[in-house]
Amino acid sequence: MYRFYVADASNEYHYAELCRVFLSEDEFEIITIDRLPEQDLLGRGSYVLGANTSDRDGIKRELYKLLNDLTGMSPEWGTLTGVRPLKPALEILNKFGSIETMKYELYCRYLLAESKQNLLAEIAEYQTAHVIDNGPDYISIYTGIPFCPTRCEYCSFASNVAGPDAIDRYLRDLFREIEFTGALYKEEPKDIESIYIGGGTPTTLSTLQLGSLIDKISQSFNINPSEIEFTVEAGRPDTITEEKLIALRDKGVRRISINPQSMKDETMSIIGRNHSADDIRRAFAQAKEVGFDVINADLIAGLPEESPEDFKNSLDEIISLGAENITVHTLSVKRGSRLHENDPEYYRRDIERVAAMLDYSRMKLKECGYYPYYIYRQKHQMGAFENVGYCLEGKHSIYNIRIMEDRQSIIALGAGGVGKIYYPDEDRIERVANVSNYEIYSERFDEMLERKNQYFGG
Numbered sequence: 001m002y003r004f005y006v007a008d009a010s011n012e013y014h015y016a017e018l019c020r021v022f023l024s025e026d027e028f029e030i031i032t033i034d035r036l037p038e039q040d041l042l043g044r045g046s047y048v049l050g051a052n053t054s055d056r057d058g059i060k061r062e063l064y065k066l067l068n069d070l071t072g073m074s075p076e077w078g079t080l081t082g083v084r085p086l087k088p089a090l091e092i093l094n095k096f097g098s099i100e101t102m103k104y105e106l107y108c109r110y111l112l113a114e115s116k117q118n119l120l121a122e123i124a125e126y127q128t129a130h131v132i133d134n135g136p137d138y139i140s141i142y143t144g145i146p147f148c149p150t151r152c153e154y155c156s157f158a159s160n161v162a163g164p165d166a167i168d169r170y171l172r173d174l175f176r177e178i179e180f181t182g183a184l185y186k187e188e189p190k191d192i193e194s195i196y197i198g199g200g201t202p203t204t205l206s207t208l209q210l211g212s213l214i215d216k217i218s219q220s221f222n223i224n225p226s227e228i229e230f231t232v233e234a235g236r237p238d239t240i241t242e243e244k245l246i247a248l249r250d251k252g253v254r255r256i257s258i259n260p261q262s263m264k265d266e267t268m269s270i271i272g273r274n275h276s277a278d279d280i281r282r283a284f285a286q287a288k289e290v291g292f293d294v295i296n297a298d299l300i301a302g303l304p305e306e307s308p309e310d311f312k313n314s315l316d317e318i319i320s321l322g323a324e325n326i327t328v329h330t331l332s333v334k335r336g337s338r339l340h341e342n343d344p345e346y347y348r349r350d351i352e353r354v355a356a357m358l359d360y361s362r363m364k365l366k367e368c369g370y371y372p373y374y375i376y377r378q379k380h381q382m383g384a385f386e387n388v389g390y391c392l393e394g395k396h397s398i399y400n401i402r403i404m405e406d407r408q409s410i411i412a413l414g415a416g417g418v419g420k421i422y423y424p425d426e427d428r429i430e431r432v433a434n435v436s437n438y439e440i441y442s443e444r445f446d447e448m449l450e451r452k453n454q455y456f457g458g
């Protein structure tokens with residue numbers, strides 16, 4: 001057990017987060033104390049931090065170097081542990097106006113490895129060239145459908161396997177919430193930049209239900225789906241039919257996701273999905289035939305029993321199927337997932353295997369004309385790596401960018417929806433969360449409406 005003494009209780013969480021990148025939970029303790037002890041008086045395994053600085057970033061650099069000495073590990077994200085690594089990079093870029101200075105500062109402040117400096121630089125360059133800075137003037141809308149045909153091993157979301165009656169009941173409440181919030185919105189309308197229907201797996205709904213949902217959103221918020229960025233996360237191919245795709249297209253939806261995670265049949269069954277790689281090929285062929293502007297495909301690096309070769313085959317095939325957006329996730333083993341229950345330390349092993357997959361994805365996607373355009377990190381991610389969204393030029397998702405920027409209000413509807421109110425004067429976000437369980441959502445429905453009224457009412 002390592003003990004780290006620090007005289008900065010207000011940032012204990014940040015120091016612990018950095019320790020978790022190197023050590024498991026029972027291998028360290030952060031001890032916050034008003035007067036630091038002399039290092040010489042401490043026993044083996046105990047260390048004083050911040051003897052010469054009280055600056056949080058300075059103490060984190062000291063901790064990183066110490067942990068590097070103790071474990072031999074050199075995590076590429078340096079001392080950055082937050083979900084949004086692009087944020088500090090853009091702040092530096094806005095201040096100094098130069099990519100080279102940004103990269104230099106990222107090293108000096110956070111000890112970022114060159115590979116991550118370059119990744120952030122490419123994303124910053126893409127966004128600067130392709131994304132209009134109108135975040136605070138617009139809003140986006142998220143709608144959650146918390147149902148899936150089965151539950152994946154690594155899932156920690158509020159997704160449920162539910163029968164038709166439960167789905168019907170949920171939709172009745174969701175439609176009421178959409179109408180109620182739409183009426184509030186109409187009192188003080190703003191421009192809507194994007195709408196995203198996610199989950200779960202929205203295409204768990206029938207063709208009729210999907211159509212009604214899109215109509216309900218369109219009427220309640222006075223929008224025409226074909227005139228704004230409107231995305232439906234179709235997600236799992238076992239829920240996609242040609243009829244649903246045609247219905248989405250005819251309602252004006254121009255962007256969908258088909259998320260294979262892998263193209264290896266054995267992996268599908270290991271992770272608890274009851275579809276095959278052929279189902280994914282079929283769903284892609286149908287979606288291409290029906291015609292959408294953008295099909296996004298999610299892949300995961302680090303799935304159980306997958307080799308770098310398996311990952312390479314999956315990525316190569318997804319590219320050849322013609323996905324315009326490819327999001328490469330690093331497996332995150334969060335609490336609440338079956339994988340975490342069965343093997344909580346899974347994410348700490350086989351880091352080189354995942355690093356090889358991510359290196360390949362960067363190289364191959366670049367070679368095929370894709371640009372990295374948004375990035376986020378999660379807790380318990382293998383190797384403390386990252387998720388990166390890639391797109392062909394101009395095919396980025398504005399919703400994905402805005403959700404990471406935290407500079408736009410987002411109205412979230414349905415169970416599991418976490419909306420945000422942005423206060424530009426204070427550059428501050430306040431979260432407006434609905435409950436995540438769909439049954440409790442219905443039980444406490446009035447509370448959801450009351451919260452909408454409080455935040456979005458006039």
Ligand code: SF4
Nearest residue numbers: 148151152155159200
């Ligand atoms: S498809 Fe996504 S939301 Fe559904 S069970 Fe799998 S990980 Fe969870």
